[in-house]
Amino acid sequence: MAIYAARRMLASVPILLLAVTAVFFAFQVIPGDPAQLFVGPDASQETVEAVRRELGLDRPVYVRYLEYLRRLLRGNLGLSITTRLPVTVELGSRFINTIKLAVSSIVLATVIGVLLGTVAAVKQGTMVDHVATVVALMGISIPVFWLGLLMMYLFSVQLRLLPSAGNDTWRHYFMPALSLATFSLAFIARMTRSSLLEVIRQDYVRTARAKGVPELFVVARHALRNALLPVVIIVGLRFGYMLGGAVVTEEVFAWPGMGRLLVTAVGQRDIPLIQGALLVFAASFVVVNMVVDLLYGYLDPQIRYQ
Amino acid sequence: MSRTLRSLWRLHRLAVIGAGVVLLFVLTGVAAPWIVPHDPNQVNVRAALRRPGGEHLLGTDSIGRDLLSRVIFGARVSLYISASAVGFGMAVGVTLGMLAAYYQRLDAPVMRFMDMLLAFPGIIVALTIISVLGRGVENLIVAIAIVQVPQFARLAYGLTLGVKSRTFVEAAVATGASDWLILGRHILPNCLAPIVVQVSLLIPGAITTAASLSFLGLGVPPPTAEWGAMLQNSLQWSRLAPHVMVIPGLALMLVVFGFNVFGDGLRDALDPRLRQVRATAPSGARPAAAGSPAGT
Numbered sequence: 001m002a003i004y005a006a007r008r009m010l011a012s013v014p015i016l017l018l019a020v021t022a023v024f025f026a027f028q029v030i031p032g033d034p035a036q037l038f039v040g041p042d043a044s045q046e047t048v049e050a051v052r053r054e055l056g057l058d059r060p061v062y063v064r065y066l067e068y069l070r071r072l073l074r075g076n077l078g079l080s081i082t083t084r085l086p087v088t089v090e091l092g093s094r095f096i097n098t099i100k101l102a103v104s105s106i107v108l109a110t111v112i113g114v115l116l117g118t119v120a121a122v123k124q125g126t127m128v129d130h131v132a133t134v135v136a137l138m139g140i141s142i143p144v145f146w147l148g149l150l151m152m153y154l155f156s157v158q159l160r161l162l163p164s165a166g167n168d169t170w171r172h173y174f175m176p177a178l179s180l181a182t183f184s185l186a187f188i189a190r191m192t193r194s195s196l197l198e199v200i201r202q203d204y205v206r207t208a209r210a211k212g213v214p215e216l217f218v219v220a221r222h223a224l225r226n227a228l229l230p231v232v233i234i235v236g237l238r239f240g241y242m243l244g245g246a247v248v249t250e251e252v253f254a255w256p257g258m259g260r261l262l263v264t265a266v267g268q269r270d271i272p273l274i275q276g277a278l279l280v281f282a283a284s285f286v287v288v289n290m291v292v293d294l295l296y297g298y299l300d301p302q303i304r305y306q
Numbered sequence: 307m308s309r310t311l312r313s314l315w316r317l318h319r320l321a322v323i324g325a326g327v328v329l330l331f332v333l334t335g336v337a338a339p340w341i342v343p344h345d346p347n348q349v350n351v352r353a354a355l356r357r358p359g360g361e362h363l364l365g366t367d368s369i370g371r372d373l374l375s376r377v378i379f380g381a382r383v384s385l386y387i388s389a390s391a392v393g394f395g396m397a398v399g400v401t402l403g404m405l406a407a408y409y410q411r412l413d414a415p416v417m418r419f420m421d422m423l424l425a426f427p428g429i430i431v432a433l434t435i436i437s438v439l440g441r442g443v444e445n446l447i448v449a450i451a452i453v454q455v456p457q458f459a460r461l462a463y464g465l466t467l468g469v470k471s472r473t474f475v476e477a478a479v480a481t482g483a484s485d486w487l488i489l490g491r492h493i494l495p496n497c498l499a500p501i502v503v504q505v506s507l508l509i510p511g512a513i514t515t516a517a518s519l520s521f522l523g524l525g526v527p528p529p530t531a532e533w534g535a536m537l538q539n540s541l542q543w544s545r546l547a548p549h550v551m552v553i554p555g556l557a558l559m560l561v562v563f564g565f566n567v568f569g570d571g572l573r574d575a576l577d578p579r580l581r582q583v584r585a586t587a588p589s590g591a592r593p594a595a596a597g598s599p600a601g602t
Binding site: 285286 | 320418419422425426427429430433434435436437438510514517518524540541545552555563566567
């Protein structure tokens with residue numbers, strides 16, 4: 001297991017390096033002069049030239065690439081063009097907010113999703129099952145930002161129950177977490193249902209029933225344990241996407257996270273900030289993926305590490 | 307014929323509804339210029355924020371443009387963007403995936419690059435590309451197409467690996483057929499069904515991504531009638547005229563829902579194995595749908 005874990009960790013290094021390379025070179029082809037962008041449109045030609053030298057933009061691209069890698073290894077992501085603060089400072093607090101939102105969403109999605117999927121599977125073919133299936137389908141189809149807008153209209157504008165923007169109190173979490181959770185919730189519910197239906201027909205479940213184990217225990221102890229294995233992967237993957245993909249939700253609810261920062265940075269063409277945010281996304285996704293793989297191996301003894 | 311239709315309905319009720327919605331969406335999109343009751347960009351400030359009913363069946367927006375006409379034109383914009391983006395994405399992705407599986411020396415460079423793209427959520431990839439290329443409909447299509455590429459590449463890669471070792475391919479190699487002939491005439495036709503299913507499953511994601519980016523102000527620029535942009539525009543008027551916010555979202559959700567259930571049905575019909583693989587996928591074979599949802 002330890003060897004597998006180490007190898008799995010090593011295997012993610014090339015992916016990360018590739019991501020760093022792509023993020024670096026993608027912004028080399030960008031139209032416009034980065035030095036001009038840095039100093040603003042009113043600066044004199046001399047200033048632009050000075051900044052170009054200072055940023056090292058007068059050197060060939062591969063030199064700058066190596067320099068970029070060296071800086072990254074020291075944890076230096078450069079300066080934001082708009083605020084002139086180190087990108088790491090800009091990202092730090094935002095990333096924590098994004099993690100908070102993602103954790104609340106994934107917990108919500110997993111608990112409700114597994115519950116919904118289990119009920120639907122146990123009551124297969126009944127009204128409850130049909131309702132749960134349709135709810136799940138709606139959840140997969142509803143656009144996140146529209147759901148957010150509707151909730152905001154209902155709970156903030158009409159009922160005045162919940163605050164519509166920011167992240168100061170626990171009441172600020174309800175709507176963003178639910179919006180962000182909906183797709184995953186529905187997806188987890190569908191996955192749980194189909195997985196449980198497969199498991200529930202197996203011999204060992206019949207044996208458990210035959211020896212008189214109460215139905216609740218049959219489902220919870222015998223069937224769910226195996227049925228949830230594929231669900232673990234989905235939960236992990238969805239969490240990885242939530243860390244990076246909460247762009248729209250954060251924008252709708254003015255949540256000061258990474259996604260919102262990225263949208264602003266793209267709007268202002270703040271390239272160092274965009275690059276920094278992208279690298280954090282890639283790194284967190286790779287880490288989450290790795291944890292999911294290891295967890296899966298730990299949970300499923302049928303998988304042998306070779 | 308009617309008996310076939312009836313049994314189709316009984317067995318796949320949702321899929322048939324989905325097919326109906328998809329058909330309606332495509333027809334509306336294609337025929338939009340001829341069926342709109344008003345010019346979708348005709349401003350009439352005196353008729354602003356009308357409620358549904360009367361001359362404007364679905365009401366008007368904040369500067370008096372007819373909502374029904376804008377929703378209809380929105381279908382056209384959505385259809386154009388999603389179909390071109392998924393089409394390009396499929397062409398490039400399938401080609402790359404097949405080549406990577408067929409020529410061993412292309413395998414690692416191509417597929418690792420695809421893995422890297424998959425390490426970012428789709429909307430982030432699209433945002434990045436737009437930040438490089440700039441705003442606009444064409445750039446939006448390119449951005450969303452690139453998001454689709456790794457999905458198709460992975461699928462085509464797996465399928466080609468499976469087909470490559472079959473006897474009829476060996477026979478073709480033995481008869482001296484060129485690589486292009488083998489790939490195009492022998493391997494591709496055997497990969498088509500899952501690729502078609504993949505198209506129907508990725509289109510709703512492409513539609514949502516396009517709408518999300520337009521909602522963020524980074525997609526289709528105004529005044530084009532695009533559902534996401536319409537929703538952005540409705541924000542400040544939601545208190546006065548909630549229908550302006552409800553209607554475009556409803557259209558968007560209906561279309562995505564239609565494609566989702568239609569795609570599910572198509573998958574069951576064309577590729578029953580895929581469903582099994584997805585339901586019990588171990589860590590190696592990730593369910594594609596987990597990667598495709600956009601706009602979270």
